[in-house]
Amino acid sequence: MASERSLAVLRAIVQDYVASREPVGSKTIVERHAFGVSAATIRNDMALLEEEELIAAPHTSSGRIPTDKGYRVFVDQLTEVRPLSSAQRQAIETFLGESSDLDELLARTVRLISQLTRQLAVVQYPSFASARVRHVELVSLSPTRVLCILIADSGQVEQRLAELEQPVEEATLAELRLRLNELVAGTTMADATALLSGEIDAVDPRHAAVLHTLAATLAEQARVQRSDRLVVAGAANLVRTEQDFAGSILGVIEAIEEQVVLLKLFGEMSGDEHAVAVRIGRENASFGLGETSIVSSAFEIPGRDISRLGVVGPTRMDYSNSMAAVRAVARYLSRTLGES
Template identity: 85%
Template structure:
């Protein structure tokens, strides 16, 4: 069991090591922090921390560095995330407020997070996969051509031209429109596509081509709007921290380039009470990122699925500032997108 002073010593070691990249000794702790005890007492506390595998001695150094477990205890001991300064909040609002659309907003977001944290930043593109069909409209262009218009509950509008393979008059088209909305209305895009692909009662078999065309449109849109894409920025930040990794960072870069890896990891990260999730070192080994830490937070876009943003960097990371920046930007996105 680690004492309160022992936890304070651990915090000091984490903070000093993150700032200097140098192993931290008892003399340094006494000089830099006001513990009011001797270096010998601090050495005893450090010995207990080492027994708990919270710190370790690199090579033959007299100083100690935090272990993955030590970083985890440090992060878990953060009862609240330090808020950003008013200047930092103003910078977020100003920079992101100039975005013209969602794509530009996400692009600006990763650049801003990379700048604030000095880590590699990633943002998950929100998905329309959970959107539901609000209305299906069929516009008669010619006896054999129809414009299929799909409107979702999130306001998304998708249009496709359908060649019917035979003549359909406006009266028949009107009847089909009513039946399509009865079948697809209120369903998700995927479920609507499945419903329209099957046999639908009270529809003339001769008009099945219209249904199949619309079903294909819905299925195509559902695939296109799956949340399987990330926007990334700040790769140079990762390269600059290469000495914090025991070997080459190529494996880390390759894992990040396999976006499905990070998407799976994001999917497993549940937010802590502070609204931020943190995975450290060995906790990320199943994803090929065993020497990295990942900090993430969720944001919402009306009519879309929950998405996440975050950073990837070495375990020697300024967790306090990084968690604050990631949470602040996620909250800004949710608030701004909710207003629009």
């Protein structure tokens, strides 16, 4: 078991290696950190850390670098995430406060996190996967144009225009509205999507084509409500750290572009909804991201499912800063969206 001083040496190695990308030796630690002991004593501590597989020598006669296990111990020792500076917090409020709607807010969010952390930033778009259909409304704008309105039990309203191939009268539209509400009112968005995409018996066969068009439009609205997708920014930051990866980063980029990979990873990181979660290196190997670390935290919009935001980067990451930035932005989003 590593001693308290050995763990302090590990922290010094992590901090110096993250800052310099150079393996860290005992002499460097003595010069940069006030341990008050000799280089020989520090070498003994480093030997213990190496036995514990917390640090390793990248090549013969070099200093040491943290292993995935070492980064994990380092992160777990961060019992308190240091707060952002007042200037950084003000920047968050100013930059995100200028957003006019949710789409712009999330686009600004990933840009801001990317700038604060110098990592690739991702935000999970809030969805209504667990929401239910409260009501379907059809509003005639012209004989061949109908505004389809899908209202969720959370209060969210989704509107979309349907263009009809044949005109429809108000009385017929009222019948179709009743039929569609009988079909999906009270169902989840997932069930509504399936029901509206399937065969629906029309009250009058003459209106089957109109009913099909309206149902298809509403199905797409329900599908949007329940879809999981990501907003991403800062890919250049990932490319900038290419030398931190043993092989090509193309596999990492492809895994990120395949959004389902990160969405599944986020799903596994959702145990503690309001804490900052960190997945390091080989903990992500099953997702094809074994050389990356992911730092994420949750935010919440009333009536929607819990969503997550975070950063993806090499294991040589400034974890403390990344954790602080991710937590601060997540808290801002939850607070702001909860008030809207």
